[in-house]
Amino acid sequence: xxxxxxxxxxxxxxxxxxxxxxxxxxxxxxxxxxxxxxxxxxxxxxxxxxxxxxxxxxxxxxxxxxxxxxxxxxxxxxxxxxxxxxxxxxxxxxxxxxxxxxxxxxxxxxxxxxxxxxxxxxxxxxxxxxxxxxxxxxxxxxxxxxxxxxxxxxxxxxxxxxxxxxxxxxxxxxxxxxxxxxxxxxxxxxxxxxxxxxxxxxxxxxxxxxxxxxxxxxxxxxxxxxxxxxxxxxxxxxxxxxxxxxxxxxxxxxxxxxxxxxxxxxxxxxxxxxxxxxxxxxxxxxxxxxxxxxxxxxxxxxxxxxxxxxxxxxxxxxxxxxxx
Numbered sequence: 001x002x003x004x005x006x007x008x009x010x011x012x013x014x015x016x017x018x019x020x021x022x023x024x025x026x027x028x029x030x031x032x033x034x035x036x037x038x039x040x041x042x043x044x045x046x047x048x049x050x051x052x053x054x055x056x057x058x059x060x061x062x063x064x065x066x067x068x069x070x071x072x073x074x075x076x077x078x079x080x081x082x083x084x085x086x087x088x089x090x091x092x093x094x095x096x097x098x099x100x101x102x103x104x105x106x107x108x109x110x111x112x113x114x115x116x117x118x119x120x121x122x123x124x125x126x127x128x129x130x131x132x133x134x135x136x137x138x139x140x141x142x143x144x145x146x147x148x149x150x151x152x153x154x155x156x157x158x159x160x161x162x163x164x165x166x167x168x169x170x171x172x173x174x175x176x177x178x179x180x181x182x183x184x185x186x187x188x189x190x191x192x193x194x195x196x197x198x199x200x201x202x203x204x205x206x207x208x209x210x211x212x213x214x215x216x217x218x219x220x221x222x223x224x225x226x227x228x229x230x231x232x233x234x235x236x237x238x239x240x241x242x243x244x245x246x247x248x249x250x251x252x253x254x255x256x257x258x259x260x261x262x263x264x265x266x267x268x269x270x271x272x273x274x275x276x277x278x279x280x281x282x283x284x285x286x287x288x289x290x291x292x293x294x295x296x297x298x299x300x301x302x303x304x305x306x307x308x309x310x311x312x313x314x315x316x317x318x319x320x321x322x323x324x
Contacts, residue, residue: 042067042115046064049107049110049111052240053107054229055100055225058220059220062220067115069086070086070116073086087189088112088117088192089192089216089217090215090216090217091192091193091216092194092196092202092216092220093194093195093220093222094197094199094219094220095224096276096278098277098278098281099279101158101222102123105154105156105194105196106123108154108192108194109121112154118154119152120152121153122152122153122154123156124146124150124153124156125156127157127159127162128163130146131143131146131163131178131181132174132178133174140177143178143181143182147181147191152191154191155194157182157193158197159197160197161197162197163175163179164179164204176209179205183212193215199221224274224275224278227269228258230262230274230278231258231262231265234261234282234286235252237286238286238310246287247286247287249308250308250310251310253309253310253311256311260312261315264316264319265319269281269319269322273322273323281319285319286315286318287318288319288321289317290310291318292313292314292321293311293314296314
């Protein structure tokens with residue numbers, strides 16, 4: 001079909017020009033409808049992911065803001081508008097172990113890939129031992145290999161504060177060199193970097209490099225989970241077991257309500273234990289509970305429901321084994 005600006009002047013051309021214009025408008029409307037449908041489907045997918053994240057209200061709001069902005073940009077381009085490309089920020093996730101930092105990084109990877117910001121959804125998880133060498137000249141190449149592996153996705157530096165020791169035992173610590181290697185590629189747009197760790201020790205990392213706060217512009221604080229939140233997470237875990245999980249096919253007894261499980265956790269664990277482990281309490285607790293179920297069942301049991309139902313008694317035994 002001839003472009004509008006290539007048509008010769010004349011009565012017939014004007015009619016054709018009008019028809020072409022209407023056709024182009026119709027195409028644009030159709031693309032807008034298709035883009036709208038895809039945007040809603042992707043937003044629903046994100047909401048489904050976020051629904052499995054307990055607590056972290058402010059972070060969820062930020063994830064939704066990013067998702068909506070990126071998806072609307074995608075829709076704008078689909079209808080022919082030219083808009084600037086967003087670049088996702090580098091981030092710091094601050095909080096105790098077991099508060100969901102790694103899980104949120106994986107969700108973020110899927111989100112950024114889903115909206116076309118990153119070419120892959122991979123999250124490359126590293127710690128000090130993956131980056132720092134023992135001798136002069138080893139750290140740079142080792143860190144660069146991990147950076148290369150993470151390109152197109154997220155580099156998740158867990159326990160990042162370990163790159164900067166609290167006290168120098170000698171002058172042969174190369175953690176700062178690894179950090180500087182990572183900093184040198186953060187403006188390239190080839191990957192997103194997330195530094196994670198305890199809030200207080202992470203201050204050493206922030207202070208160690210003057211460019212840190214310029215490059216890392218989003219700081220998220222992961223608070224400790226309450227007993228009620230841990231009970232909610234336990235229910236989510238039991239409802240979303242993968243086929244290769246030890247707990248696949250098992251379910252909780254109706255008596256294991258969120259309220260009952262929260263009371264059990266509050267009673268059978270100390271505040272120190274909950275603070276140190278957070279969500280890390282739950283997997284060993286559930287594995288122990290399943291083992292206790294196996295121990296108390298008779299080989300004569302043929303009740304299919306009883307064979308795969310974890311009771312409050314099993315959960316209590318599972319928690320007590322953790323405290324031994």
